Amino acid sequence: MATDNPNHYGPGHPKWGHYGELRPSQIEKIRSATPVAFVPWGALEWHCNHDPIGLDSTKAQGICVELARATGGVVLPPIPMGVNTIKPYKGFGHTIDFSADLATRVAEELCLQLADESFKLVILFTGHYPPEQIDALEAGAERARKKVKDTKFVVWADNLLMGDAFKADHAGATETSFQMLFEPGSVDFSGLPAGALTLDQHGVTGDDPREASAERGQRQLDVVLKNGIPQVQDWLRNMGY
Numbered sequence: 001m002a003t004d005n006p007n008h009y010g011p012g013h014p015k016w017g018h019y020g021e022l023r024p025s026q027i028e029k030i031r032s033a034t035p036v037a038f039v040p041w042g043a044l045e046w047h048c049n050h051d052p053i054g055l056d057s058t059k060a061q062g063i064c065v066e067l068a069r070a071t072g073g074v075v076l077p078p079i080p081m082g083v084n085t086i087k088p089y090k091g092f093g094h095t096i097d098f099s100a101d102l103a104t105r106v107a108e109e110l111c112l113q114l115a116d117e118s119f120k121l122v123i124l125f126t127g128h129y130p131p132e133q134i135d136a137l138e139a140g141a142e143r144a145r146k147k148v149k150d151t152k153f154v155v156w157a158d159n160l161l162m163g164d165a166f167k168a169d170h171a172g173a174t175e176t177s178f179q180m181l182f183e184p185g186s187v188d189f190s191g192l193p194a195g196a197l198t199l200d201q202h203g204v205t206g207d208d209p210r211e212a213s214a215e216r217g218q219r220q221l222d223v224v225l226k227n228g229i230p231q232v233q234d235w236l237r238n239m240g241y
């Protein structure tokens with residue numbers, strides 16, 4: 001992903017970067033201009049035969065990168081820790097399911113550590129968002145809020161930023177379009193049966209994924225950014241940045 005950022009390894013002041021790929025002086029420059037840390041939160045979860053297992057991580061990271069490119073900030077590696085995945089829910093395999101308690105602890109420690117590193121806005125951005133996942137991350141953020149007062153901790157998800165324009169789904173046309181946009185060549189429809197795909201049989205909700213395209217993914221991303229960028233900028237402005 002580093003190569004898509006023209007400022008990344010060049011001279012001057014990078015506006016954003018992947019945290020693990022930045023040198024200390026680059027982190028300091030980004031942080032002093034825009035003290036935001038985006039934490040993409042994903043999962044390793046069955047998304048039917050056509051989509052990769054890491055779709056939620058790919059989606060969350062792709063969106064966080066585009067937000068950071070616009071607002072500035074750092075993007076952490078995606079945390080592949082799905083709570084209440086489709087494995088316990090509907091019995092689909094190839095899935096690594098995590099307890100809510102562990103996700104809460106990881107969320108809390110990431111929030112506290114990023115605050116300790118002087119980031120003033122920490123956004124846990126999850127691509128996997130059953131209520132149990134949101135509750136687990138919120139519980140971690142809330143623990144951090146009780147300990148640290150001068151950093152804002154936010155739990156966000158792409159379904160909150162799409163408005164009525166696109167329906168959130170699981171491995172349907174919306175998620176599959178994001179996958180096609182962010183990882184071209186990673187989707188393969190050839191293993192799908194003819195006819196309608198269902199939650200119980202295939203682990204798919206929403207519009208048929210065969211309606212997906214990278215072009216639709218770009219339109220979805222445009223909506224997410226149109227709603228998301230001003231919100232991040234507002235949070236920063238309200239904190240004096």
Ligand SMILES: [Zn+2]
Pocket residue numbers: 047055056127128169170171175
């Ligand atoms: Zn998903």
